[in-house]
Amino acid sequence: MSALYQSLVNGTMMGAMYGLTALGLTLIFGVMKVVNFAHGSLLMVGMFAAYWLLKITGMHPFLALLIVPPLLFVFGYYLQDLVIKPVFKSERGVREPLTVIIVTTGVWYVLDNLALMLFGAEYRTVRTAISGTSFSMGEVIVSWPKFAGFVVSMLTAVGLWLFMLKTRTGKALRATSMDREAANLMGIDQYKIYNVAFGLGTAIAGVAGCVIIPFYYVYPSVGVVFDIRAFIIVVLGGLGSIPGAILGGVVIGIIESTFAQFMTSTWTEAIIYGIFLLILFFKPSGFFGNKQDW
């Protein structure tokens, strides 16, 4: 039994972090109706930013949470403003702009290869104050970095949710996601809101980078590992849904860790994709997806 508890706890913690990687994706899709193929690369940028910051300064990874996400926000804001927006504008009036998706794919390749050029292909890890530490909860051993990642993921999701619900900008983001033309008539500059959405999504990738780096390695194409998961999670939880992203992440995390007790990890991948297909067949809007949102 204790092995099962252990894997449930591990799965939940890892899953919340998968959810965190999906949060930015679901936010950007929700507002812009753009599937951002560069999302994994933005996560990679976040991980490298955290890596270099921790490597050079040796600071506590929690402190990096105050530095990396704001930097990534600025990066995402201007990436959207300078690279994506011009293409978006040329497709004005299209509900799901297709060429924008191709542009995000281009951004993915450029970022990954830029990282390869600058940092090389090697796998890098950095020892932080919390790396390798753990505490026990009854029979279950809980890794500190993963527990911290779990808590930060939950706080980020709740924070984003409150931001969307309560603030002027949050409401403008939601209004734009539901009807961009009507939102425009309210005086909301939709392109600025897209910048903010993209900036926030990228900042969340920065948060994810900070919490993952204490126990994981970073390399230029690391984004792909999380990216495919994030896509599955977003569909599972419902496109555009914040709680859906976290719940979807936890479901995937638990499947991955518990099934790995009984079978090889290649099989858990197959099971994850199997569930993904079942969801697409029977409830394509996901756990929390809303048809009205389309």
Place this chain on the structure above:
Amino acid sequence: MAYLEIENVNVSYGDVQVVNDLSLTVNEGEVVSIIGGNGAGKTTLLKTISGLLTASSGTIKFKGEEIQNRPPEVIVERGLVHVPEGRRLFSLMTVADNLDIGAYNTRAYGQRNHTILGVYDLFPRLAERREQLAMTLSGGEQQMVAIGRGMMALPGLLMLDEPSLGLAPILVLSIFETLRKIADMGTTVLLVEQDVNHSLRLSDRGYVLEHGRVALEGPAKELMDNPHIKEAYLGM
């Protein structure tokens, strides 16, 4: 000087010209109706005034300043507010949030908690339903939210595109009564309607649009007596 002054405006969708060399004016404090059948260019004209569409030529002046082809967020900021056809509410947001977002522009935002009281006075029903999602409201209530959301922007000129569309006759009456109140409070109103009878009764002046051109214009009372309008729009 006219409050809103449109001169020789042309608008096309691709090769199809929808608004042809159109001129009209709205004076401060007036209620002006634009009437005409489907495809006459009424909605296109409103969308061009509010900045959603661009005019290929001509000028649009609001309070003496040219606003043609400026983006909607700039035009709203100046007090020209467009309540779109079909209500276009934010369906998964509450009534209160829909109204709140109506006051998004910086001119109205600081006063929104005060403005909303006036909107609830105008539509007591909305006060009761403030925490309900917009999608759960009836058609009439949704139209109240749409108009209330427009009022939240503190308009100098409120443009409404077919506010009576799809509503039961009794609700149509109450919408027009509300528009009367809004006009009496000092808001200038530009109304696009297919309900010619009600809208002309409410208005000081009217324009009849046909094929993107002004076919007739004049004081509302004269238009109601015009034989062409009687036959074509009032069915008399």
